[in-house]
Amino acid sequence: MIRQTVLEYDHSDDALENLHTLIGNRKALVLKGLNGYGEAVRVFPRLENLPSVQFNGECSDEEVNRLNAYRPDVWIAVGGGKLIDTAKRIAFTQSVPLIVVPTLVSNCAAFTPLSVIYTEEGSYIRYDTFPVVIERVIADERLLRDSPYDYFKAGVIDTVAKWFEARYISGTTSKDAGIQSGLSLAAQCGKLMDLSIHEQDFRRYGTDVRYIVDHVLAIGGAVGGFGDAGTRVAVAHAVHNALSRFDSTHHWLHGDKVGFGLIVQERLIRSDDTFLLEDWLQSIGAPTSLAQLGIRFDQIDELVTSIVEEITIQGIRDLENPERLKEILINLQEVVYK
Ligand SMILES: [Zn+2]
DSSP states (O other), X not given: OXXXXXXXXXXXXXXXXXXXXXXXXXXXXXXXXXXXXXXXXXXXXXXXXXXXXXXXXXXXXXXXXXXXXXXXXXXXXXXXXXXXXXXXXXXXXXXXXXXXXXXXXXXXXXXXXXXXEEOTTSOEEEEEEOOOOEEEEEEXXXXXXXXXXXXXXXXXXXXXXXXXXXXXXXXXXXXSHHHHHHHHHHHHHHGGGGSOOOHHHHHHTOHHHHHHHHIIIIIHHHHHHHHGGGGXXXXXXXXXXXXXXXXXXXXXXXXXXXXXXXXXXXXXXXXXXXXXXXXXXXXXXXOOSTXXXXXXXXXXXXXXXXHHHHHHHTTOOOOSOHHHHHHHHHHTSSOXXX
């Protein structure tokens, strides 16, 4: 199934200025995050005039139930990926539209018709796919260019992952029009590895950065929207989910763990791109060893079991050889300096 969720995407230097016109005379409620909301108010002070409710930080079933008590005509999500996922779930449950104001360039949550559900402690449980109407994604340059660089970097990794994971599932071409469209967009995402993403470039917010931001926020999300299960997550995200079961990895960002998962995935299939990928991740300071992720040698068996479970949960094709997975993880335990 081809499923897109966003009616309008406005990436411009003052995109927030049109918010009140878009809301009109509807009763709006802002779901606000801990950090990003204050930044959004700094850029656009009129945001504070709208009623708001605080997000508790996890996209969990409990949080969705709590927020479901509020009944606006339109929800406005101002925050990061987990907040946006929560808002989508509520908007869908209540059959009301949603406006999304991303405060981080870290994920494609604003463009995906799904929510990733975690426990209240932050461990991955599942993802739910559903039709949700996002009226507009407001990507305000003033807000995004000052957002945390680490999140941007992790977002780029998660976007590059679209290519490797789509290719893992569907190969490089498909006779299915949706999957082929997803693969074409995913290939564009993979090419982001060729662009410089250093912090000074991000702050300058030139043409290349704008191009990258569009891929992280929008194009990356459309990949799964076109290709559905044919271009969605694969082994790299299964590794991410397995890693998220270990407390020591909680301070790493989603994209950082996905990047490590990509190394595992590409080594598993003996891809020619493995070293290119590892070099790239090292060059931008992303973790490429289990030691960096705080996983000890004696935890590798538990990690292997978790990864195999996650691969099964996600319905990804079975590993031919779990022993090989263990070997790869043992090799990736220590930091390898080149
Ligand atoms: Zn991801």
